[in-house]
Amino acid sequence: MATDYQSIYILGEGMLLQERKLDVISNNLANVNTPGFKKDFLSSLSYYVPDGVKAPNNLPSDPSNNYVYPVVEDIRTILSQGSLVKTDNPLDFAIEGEGFFAVMDEEGNIIYTRKGIFRINEEGLLTTEEGYLVLDENLNPISVQGEISVTSEGEIFIGDNPTGRFGIFFLTNPQKIGEDFFTGTPILAQDYKIFQGFYEASNVNAIKEVVKIIETVRAHEIFSKLIQMNDEVQGKVNNMI
Secondary structure (H helix, E strand, O other): OOOHHHHHHHHHHHHHHHHHHHHHHHHHHOOOOOOOOOOEEHHHHHEEHHHHHOOOOOOOOHHOOOOEEEEEEEHHHEOOOOOOOOOOOOEEEEEEEEEEEEEEEOOOOEEOHHHHHHHOOOOEEEOOOOOEEEEEOOEOOOOOOOOEEEEOEEEEEOOEEEEEEEEEEEEEEEEOOOOOOEEEEEEEEOOEEEEEEEOOOOOOOHHHHHHHHHHHHHHHHHHHHHHHHHHHHHHHHHHOO
């Protein structure tokens, strides 16, 4: 009977959930030293069949044919502040507070990053390490034809001449792209400071992530043992029948 194996499918879904958690935590640990990286967090929930009524004659592998499953709800990015690392490189910049640097990728899309490790390209324009153009508050490329200095408010000087201001934007509904970049609905940020000669480190706490890995592996092992025990019980029941 299908209901005999329902618990195995539920426990199996629990194992898959722990494996997905392990993927997220492992990625966080892999980027513990990535400047500007923001860690991810996987949240889970219980999937309930409407009204708790089991549909007859359907496979138990169909979630709608079971009572409750543990499933992934969402993977959220935690945007907490990372520590500031001093480099004394005049092309390194860190944001303390809210906001992201605005940059333009190779396809002309405007995206956002907290990783302020910049370069000057052959045309004298400020770019990211990937070659994306860094933009000012009017979303124009920033030309650096001389010694650059930046105030804590993000105002840019070339020598003694003010030439604009960094485009620092607060994002509503931010969505991560890869490891360093985000999309979202931008508005000019207000509550921030710019530090020149610094970059923002990853906000991953390695010790906490290792603890999470241990907890997740143990939970996976428990689900696996419960499946084995359940299978043994079902086997004995079938032999009796």
